[in-house]
Amino acid sequence: YLYTVVAFNFFRKFYNKSEDGDTPDMKCDDMLTCYMFHMYVGVRAGGGIGDEIEDPAGDEYEIYRIIFDITFFFFVIVILLAIIQGLIIDAFGELRDQQEQVKEDMETKCFICGIGNDYFDTVPHGFETHTLQEHNLANYLFFLMYLINKDETEHTGQESYVWKMYQERCWEFFP
Structure with missing residues (x-):
């Protein structure tokens, strides 16, 4: 925005000239068009705004334009x-770190009960047996899909309890 104000007040003549000299190219006719020109062309140009407007060679403001172009390139680009x-x-x-943390948690803790694999190293059958057979996540998801597709009037007592908890988005029915 500051470059737009400076360009609009001091360097407007470099913006509003066209190649054929007949009609001026209104790149900086008002503050809005000047700002949009700086945002659209100035950021996209490889060397900044100086690549897109008229060359200042021989003008009385040449040194100021050079400083303007260099600072625009340095600060903005x-x-x-x-x-x-x-x-x-x-x-x-951060997303990658979060994904790695989730992956590490899935590999080192039971998703259902949250007990770490260090505990299961001390008991028979270990962590893999616990997560693949006793607390298999796919079995719990299958059970929830089963409840979703089953008529509520046919639920057993346990199914009614889990269905009610599921509808309330309360996951305390997991062991």
């Missing part, structure tokens, strides 16, 4: 876009 890219990369890094 280099720093601001690097910060945005860093935030995006960091967000994906």
Whole structure:
């Protein structure tokens, strides 16, 4: 926004000239078009806004335009876009860390009862037998799908209890 204000007030003549000289190209006619031009063209251009507007060679404001173009390139193109890219990369890094944590939890703790595999190393049959046979997640999901598809009037006492808990999104029926 600050570059738009400076460009609109001091460098508008570099924006509003066309190639054929007949009709001016209104790239910075008002603040809104000037801002949109900076956002659309200035960020997309490889060298900043200086690539898209008229060359300042020989103009009385040449040194100021050079400083304007260099600072726009440095602050907007280099720093601001690097910060945005860093935030995006960091967000994906956090998602990856969360996914790794979930994967580690699935491999080291029982999803149903939450007991860790270190406890099951001390008992016969171990962690795999517990998670694949005693507390198999697929069996619990199958049971819930069975209840969803079954008529409520045909539920047994235990099925009615689990169905009520499921409808309330209360997962305390898991052991």
